[in-house]
Structures are given as structure tokens and as C-alpha cells.
Amino acid sequence: MNAHLQPTGSAYFIAKETELAETHTLSVLVDNEPGVLARVIGLFSGRGYNIESLTVSETEHEAHLSRITIVTRGTPHVLDQIKNQLERLVPVHRVVDLTVRAAGLGHDRPIERELALVKVHGSGDHRVEALRLADAFRASVIDANIDHFVFEITGKPSKIEQFIAIMKPLGLIEVCRTGIAAMNRGPQGM
Amino acid sequence: MSGTENQMTGAEIVLQALRDNGVEHIFGYPGGAVLPIYDEIHQQDDIQHILVRHEQGAGHMAEGYARSTGKVGVMLVTSGPGATNAVTPLQDALMDSIPLVCISGQVPTPLIGSDAFQECDTVGITRPCTKHNWLVKDVNDLARIIHEAFRIAQSGRPGPVVVDIPKDVQFATGTYTPPSAVPTQKSYQPKKQGDLKKIEEAVELMRNARQPIIYSGGGVINSGPEASHLLRELVELTGFPITSTLMGLGAYPASGKAWLGMLGMHGTYEANMAMHDCDVMVCIGARFDDRITGRLNAFSPNSKKIHIDIDPSSINKNVRVDVPILGDVGTVLEDMVRLWRAASKSADKTRLSDWWETITKWRARNSLAYAPNDDVIMPQYAIQRLYELSKGRDTYITTEVGQHQMWAAQFFGFEQPNRWMTSGGLGTMGYGFPAAIGVQVAHPNSLVVDIAGDASIQMCIQEMSCAVQYGLPVKIFILNNQYMGMVRQWQQLLHGNRLSHSYTEAMPDFVKLAEAYGGVGIRCEKPSELDAAIRQMIDTPAPVIFDCRVANLANCFPMIPSGKAHNEMLLPDEATDEAVANAIDAKGRQLV
Numbered sequence: 042m043n044a045h046l047q048p049t050g051s052a053y054f055i056a057k058e059t060e061l062a063e064t065h066t067l068s069v070l071v072d073n074e075p076g077v078l079a080r081v082i083g084l085f086s087g088r089g090y091n092i093e094s095l096t097v098s099e100t101e102h103e104a105h106l107s108r109i110t111i112v113t114r115g116t117p118h119v120l121d122q123i124k125n126q127l128e129r130l131v132p133v134h135r136v137v138d139l140t141v142r143a144a145g146l147g148h149d150r151p152i153e154r155e156l157a158l159v160k161v162h163g164s165g166d167h168r169v170e171a172l173r174l175a176d177a178f179r180a181s182v183i184d185a186n187i188d189h190f191v192f193e194i195t196g197k198p199s200k201i202e203q204f205i206a207i208m209k210p211l212g213l214i215e216v217c218r219t220g221i222a223a224m225n226r227g228p229q230g231m
Numbered sequence: 232m233s234g235t236e237n238q239m240t241g242a243e244i245v246l247q248a249l250r251d252n253g254v255e256h257i258f259g260y261p262g263g264a265v266l267p268i269y270d271e272i273h274q275q276d277d278i279q280h281i282l283v284r285h286e287q288g289a290g291h292m293a294e295g296y297a298r299s300t301g302k303v304g305v306m307l308v309t310s311g312p313g314a315t316n317a318v319t320p321l322q323d324a325l326m327d328s329i330p331l332v333c334i335s336g337q338v339p340t341p342l343i344g345s346d347a348f349q350e351c352d353t354v355g356i357t358r359p360c361t362k363h364n365w366l367v368k369d370v371n372d373l374a375r376i377i378h379e380a381f382r383i384a385q386s387g388r389p390g391p392v393v394v395d396i397p398k399d400v401q402f403a404t405g406t407y408t409p410p411s412a413v414p415t416q417k418s419y420q421p422k423k424q425g426d427l428k429k430i431e432e433a434v435e436l437m438r439n440a441r442q443p444i445i446y447s448g449g450g451v452i453n454s455g456p457e458a459s460h461l462l463r464e465l466v467e468l469t470g471f472p473i474t475s476t477l478m479g480l481g482a483y484p485a486s487g488k489a490w491l492g493m494l495g496m497h498g499t500y501e502a503n504m505a506m507h508d509c510d511v512m513v514c515i516g517a518r519f520d521d522r523i524t525g526r527l528n529a530f531s532p533n534s535k536k537i538h539i540d541i542d543p544s545s546i547n548k549n550v551r552v553d554v555p556i557l558g559d560v561g562t563v564l565e566d567m568v569r570l571w572r573a574a575s576k577s578a579d580k581t582r583l584s585d586w587w588e589t590i591t592k593w594r595a596r597n598s599l600a601y602a603p604n605d606d607v608i609m610p611q612y613a614i615q616r617l618y619e620l621s622k623g624r625d626t627y628i629t630t631e632v633g634q635h636q637m638w639a640a641q642f643f644g645f646e647q648p649n650r651w652m653t654s655g656g657l658g659t660m661g662y663g664f665p666a667a668i669g670v671q672v673a674h675p676n677s678l679v680v681d682i683a684g685d686a687s688i689q690m691c692i693q694e695m696s697c698a699v700q701y702g703l704p705v706k707i708f709i710l711n712n713q714y715m716g717m718v719r720q721w722q723q724l725l726h727g728n729r730l731s732h733s734y735t736e737a738m739p740d741f742v743k744l745a746e747a748y749g750g751v752g753i754r755c756e757k758p759s760e761l762d763a764a765i766r767q768m769i770d771t772p773a774p775v776i777f778d779c780r781v782a783n784l785a786n787c788f789p790m791i792p793s794g795k796a797h798n799e800m801l802l803p804d805e806a807t808d809e810a811v812a813n814a815i816d817a818k819g820r821q822l823v
């Protein structure tokens with residue numbers, strides 16, 4: 042009938058994304074059973090969602106419950122999908138978007154902390170400077186020799202980023218980060 | 232049994248658990264890693280095992296069995312290649328929400344991870360194509376896991392699950408726990424009841440609608456016969472027109488006066504136009520799939536949308552809705568019908584009369600029309616004759632994938648739910664014939680017809696041997712156009728009619744093929760002989776391959792060409808060669 046109309050895309054219509062992507066932190070409470078992490082990660086890779094950070098550990102030993110903290114990036118629509126898809130997994134008990142919850146509580150963002158081990162190699166002025174800065178960042182020295190330090194630093198991811206950037210010219214050798222642990226402020230649980 | 236009452240081997244536990252979950256039939260194929268289970272099967276009579284010829288067949292049979300009965304379908308396969316052959320039907324069942332339990336054998340636990348003979352990472356491979364899966368490492372967990380598997384397969388949005396059982400666990404002795412003694416898991420608890428506030432909101436919208444439409448889907452069928460009953464009641468009460476997806480056919484009868492036909496890519500003009508122009512859309516157990524919506528940003532631009540679905544991830548996935556109602560279709564419809572009755576005693580049905588007038592005009596376009604022919608059988612005509620001649624019988628239809636599938640959906644009228652099995656989400660060629668066998672196992676005295684294509688049927692043709700072995704009088708009705716017709720149609724539309732590898736040279740002689748398997752072959756080439764040949768097929772109490780030679784180059788219309796909106800359909804009388812050639816632009820060609 043209207044074959045003369047302006048043709049457009051395809052039956053697989055791919056709309057231009059007009060929403061802006063946001064970074065959110067999700068808390069996922071799961072049964073600590075074999076394969077549960079693979080299910081969560083497989084869901085992200087299979088559906089093309091991003092993972093910026095992921096941490097997991099059993100948090101309630103008697104109930105065999107683990108808490109997975111995922112930092113992900115997407116449009117509000119995609120973030121909604123991620124939450125719904127996660128909730129569909131059989132071993133998943135609860136999914137809370139901590140970033141949304143924080144906004145609801147009138148906070149800028151949830152509490153987010155990370156731990157990093159930072160190894161720095163150097164001598165002379167560089168070494169003195171590294172130690173001085175570590176002190177300013179409240180990083181502690183957990184291993185040292187005459188020509189290296191291993192610092193332990195905890196804090197917001199932005200603070201850790203900054204510390205690592207500063208250590209780069211001072212002889213940064215390697216970094217190990219835990220990924221983010223997060224919860225909301227206030228008396229309520231997730 | 233040794234020692235106390237509930238001590239059994241793993242293999243005995245499997246059989247006992249199946250029995251306790253009401254299983255009467257399983258579809259399977261033996262191998263080293265499931266021999267203990269097969270040994271148990273041999274020593275009992277409660278459960279009938281159907282021996283297939285390829286594990287893919289077992290899966291589709293279990294799907295057909297499940298969809299036609301509302302029960303869980305069960306398949307049994309060995310480790311390694313047995314499990315990998317099960318992947319296609321598992322994904323098929325996942326996409327079409329079919330409850331399926333697949334039991335697979337695995338190499339003995341101490342050998343897992345050693346690349347042992349016929350080892351594969353079954354839970355790894357099937358994780359993304361199941362609702363859930365388990366590797367059973369302790370025989371004492373086996374009964375609980377099988378009971379959970381049945382619960383998960385059929386609750387919420389139904390789907391396939393896999394229970395992978397190492398051979399040593401099948402031999403080991405452990406305790407059998409009956410289903411009643413297994414506490415339900417805390418984590419997976421789908422909500423059946425819909426939010427009453429939302430349902431009230433929906434009813435309010437519907438009461439004030441002037442151009443409403445009901446768009447129903449496979450979720451109505453999955454919810455059970457009561458849901459279809461309630462859907463009919465809702466249509467009757469509201470006077471709304473209704474259309475349905477491919478998966479939802481039969482929930483509302485094709486002979487009903489509110490029926491607009493199927494919607495979507497090959498749906499009717501009136502259904503798609505009504506979807507486009509409506510002011511209130513009530514989506515019931517459907518999921519705004521891309522074959523339904525066409526161009527998303529032109530999809531029903533002026534309507535308020537109500538969406539009833541049991542799966543929260545289906546809501547707002549492709550299309551934003553105004554009133555989401557999370558819950559089981561049947562349960563929500565019960566509330567909706569009750570609230571409608573209470574609120575609309577004085578409902579003024581005349582407010583819909585303009586809308587119905589418009590719909591009548593759209594209907595008059597007769598969008599399924601085709602040019603009849605006295606010399607060659609038109610494929611549409613063949614379906615119409617099959618439909619007419621099977622009327623009054625207890626008929627079940629399955630299909631393969633392609634043009635014939637769409638013609639079957641367009642021209643075969645379904646009056647009841649659970650009578651129509653087709654691979655909608657995955658579009659699996661090879662689905663229809665084994666699915667028909669599964670249906671026939673569940674309904675031995677019914678007429679079961681697989682409406683097939685000449686290419687698709689060759690994907691699981693080996694199951695003829697299974698049908699003959701069990702005396703299952705399944706009918707394969709092939710619309711033989713010598714082409715992968717749907718591929719050819721797209722090549723004509725999108726690729727300058729360069730028919731790359733869509734013509735089947737060396738087509739087998741289907742009549743001889745049927746006979747070679749011990750079935751009956753029928754060929755028909757003339758419209759004048761078609762009725763008699765179809766009658767002969769229906770009356771044959773054995774598996775039949777019916778080679779129906781149809782017009783080779785017929786196209787399936789109407790069609791929403793790639794990337795167009797619902798009101799931009801290509802109708803049969805306008806589908807000149809030029810219109811067809813220009814229907815899709817270069818951008819559309821990159822996709823599908």
C-alpha cells in the first residue's frame with residue numbers, strides 16, 4: 042500500500058539511543074551455590090551489559106547467602122532491564138539499585154569503598170615523596186625494603202584513582218584493587 | 232531397595248521422582264552415561280519411554296507434548312553429544328516459554344574436568360538456554376533437585392531446566408525424599424496475583440476507550456485453559472476487537488466475531504491497522520517482539536498501553552507501557568473481569584461503533600486474498616482445504632518454519648488453545664515433525680498434522696522411524712515449493728532476486744521416503760485432486776508424508792517490510808514486482 046513511503050531501518054529496528062548512560066551500583070543477594078557467579082556474569086555478557094566493577098563474598102554463612110556488588114553503566118531503561126533480568130535468576134533473592142535508593146534517601150550516592158594494594162619501586166627523593174604522599178592519603182605501609190613499598194589504601198574509588206595516578210611518576214610497579222563494597226547510609230538494610 | 236524404606240540408587244530415585252511428579256512419558260536416547268537409568272526404565276511399566284532417532288527430536292517431542300497438554304515435557308539424553316544435541320530444543324523452549332525437564336547423564340564425578348570420553352560442560356553449555364540447571368554431585372540431593380526442577384519448569388514464566396547426573400551418582404545409594412517433604416526455595420517465588428490498584432487503573436482506561444484493542448499472546452495459553460476462558464469473557468463483556476501473536480492463536484476462537492486475525496509482520500491489515508490507530512491497547516501475555524511491533528518509534532503512537540505479564544523483565548523491555556500489571560494472566564483476568572462487571576453495568580457499547588465501522592472497512596481490504604489457480608495448487612488453498620476437511624475432528628497442528636508456517640497461521644482457524652504448536656521465538660526448522668509426534672503420544676486418537684516445508688522437514692525426518700515404531704499416525708503435510716520459500720522471498724525483496732542457495736536441487740522423492748520408513752506416501756499436484764488426497768491422508772491410520780506440490784514462487788503477504796510501521800504494510804494486490812523490489816532500502820538490508 043505504502044511501498045513508496047520513505048523506507049527506514051529494518052524489522053530489527055535499532056533505535057538511536059537518546060537517553061544518557063549513568064553509572065549505578067547494584068547489590069545482589071544470592072544463594073552461595075555452584076555456578077551462581079557464572080550465571081550473573083553470563084547474563085551481563087550475553088545481553089551486552091557492562092560490568093565496571095564486581096565483588097562477591099559470602100556474607101551470611103548459616104544461610105549460605107552471598108552479596109554481589111556490581112557497578113554497571115547504562116541508560117535508565119537498560120539499568121531497569123538489568124535489575125529485572127537479575128531478579129529472574131533462580132538463586133537470586135534480591136536486587137537493590139543502591140544508587141536509586143540513595144537518591145530516594147536524599148543522598149548523593151551510596152557509601153562506596155574499595156581497598157587497593159599499591160607497589161612502588163624507587164630510591165632517593167622519589168622514595169621520600171611516595172612515603173609523604175601515602176601519609177597524606179592515609180595509606181599504610183604493609184611491606185617495604187630499601188627500594189620498594191607496598192601501600193594499603195582504602196577509600197572511595199576516586200581517592201584510589203588519584204593515589205595511583207600520583208604514584209605513577211614515583212615508580213609504580215603494580216596495583217591490585219578489590220572492587221567496590223557498597224551499602225546505603227541510614228538505619229535500614231537492603 | 233536396601234536397608235530402610237527410602238534408600239535407593241540414584242537411578243531408582245530418578246524414576247521414583249518422575250513418577251511422583253506425574254510423568255507418564257519421556258522422550259530419550261540412551262548412551263554410556265545414562266545406562267543405569269535405562270536399566271531402571273526397563274524394569275518398570277508406569278512410565279513409557281519413547282525412543283527417538285536424534286536428541287533434538289526428543290526435545291521437540293517433549294515440547295509438543297507439553298504445549299498440547301499443559302504438562303511438563305521430559306527428555307532424557309546421555310552425556311557429551313547427547314547433551315549438545317539437546318541445546319536447540321532447550322533454547323527453543325526457553326524462547327517460547329515451554330516447561331521442559333531435561334535429564335542428562337554425565338561422566339562419573341571423579342572424571343569431571345579431565346576431558347573424559349563423552350564429557351562436556353553440560354551445565355556451562357546449557358546455562359544461557361535454560362531457566363535453571365543443576366549438576367548433581369551427591370545422590371542425597373538428587374530427589375530434591377528433580378522436584379525443584381519440576382517446580383521451576385512450570386511456575387512463573389515456564390521454561391526448560393536441565394538436571395545433569397554423573398554416572399556414579401546414578402549407581403550410588405541414597406535417601407529418597409518425596410516432593411511433599413521438599414521445602415520450596417525461598418529465592419524463586421513468582422507473583423501470581425496482580426496489583427489490584429493497577430488493574431483498577433486499567434479498567435478505568437478501558438472503560439473510557441473509544442478505539443481499544445486486545446493484543447494477546449502465548450502467555451494466555453501458558454496460564455491454562457481458564458485464562459483462555461476468561462479472555463473470551465473479557466472480549467464478550469467489553470466488545471473490544473482482539474488480535475493475537477503467532478504463539479497465542481486459539482486462545483480466542485478464529486470464528487469469534489471480535490477476531491481480527493493474527494498481527495505482526497505477516498498479520499492481517501485490520502489487526503495491524505487497529506494496533507496502529509488504537510487509543511487503548513491491552514497486551515495480555517505477549518512481549519512486544521520485533522516481529523510484532525515493526526518500527527518501534529512508529530508503533531501504535533497514540534495509545535495508552537496496558538501490559539499483563541508474569542515476567543517483570545518483559546515489561547518495558549521493548550515498548551514503554553502506561554499500566555504494567557505483573558502477575559499470572561488467568562489470575563489477573565479474573566480480577567479484571569470482576570472489576571469490569573462491577574464498574575460497567577451501564578457500559579455504553581455504542582461508543583465503540585465508529586471504531587468497529589473503521590475496522591469493517593479495513594477488513595474489506597481482504598488482506599489475505601490470493602489469486603486462485605486451476606492448474607497449480609496455491610499454498611494458501613492447500614491450507615484452506617486441509618482446514619475445511621479436518622473440521623469437526625479433534626485436530627492438532629504443528630509447523631516447521633518458513634512461508635508454510637505463516638500461511639498455516641493465516642489460513643487455519645484455531646478454535647481452542649493448545650491446538651497449535653509452532654516455533655515462534657527461535658524459529659527452529661525441524662521443530663514441527665517431532666513436536667507432532669509428542670502431541671500424538673499425548674493424544675493417540677486425535678488428528679495431528681505437521682504443516683511442513685520441503686526444506687524444514689529434512690531437518691528431523693529421521694523421526695519417521697520413531698513414528699513408525701510406536702504406530703503414531705502423524706501426518707506430515709509438506710507444502711513443497713522446491714525452495715526455502717521464506718529465504719527466497721527475502722532474497723527477492725532484499726537482494727535483487729539473486730537466489731543464492733535457496734533452491735533445493737536433488738529433492739528426495741517424499742513418497743518413496745515415506746515407504747522406505749514403513750509409512751505411507753501420498754503426492755498431489757492438481758487442485759482438482761487435492762480434496763480426495765487430503766481425505767485419504769486423514770483416513771490413513773499410519774504415519775503419512777503428503778507431498779503437496781504447490782506454486783513455487785508464491786510470496787507470503789501481507790507483509791510489513793523491514794523497518795516499516797504497522798500502517799505501511801505491503802498488501803498482496805499491491806505487491807507488484809516493482810513495489811516488492813523497492814520495499815526495503817539499503818539500510819534495512821544490513822539487518823534482517
Ligand SMILES: Cc1ncc(C[n+]2csc(CCOP(=O)(O)OP(=O)(O)O)c2C)c(N)n1
Pocket residue numbers: 631632633634635636658659660661683684685686687688710712714715716717718
Ligand atoms: C535451523 C534453521 N536454519 C535456518 C533457518 C533459516 N530459515 C528460515 S525459513 C527457511 C526456509 C524454509 O524452507 P521450507 O521449509 O521449504 O519452507 P517454505 O518457506 O518454503 O515454506 C530457512 C532456511 C531456520 N529458521 N532454522
Ligand SMILES: [Mg+2]
Pocket residue numbers: 633684685686710711712713714715716
Ligand atoms: Mg519450501
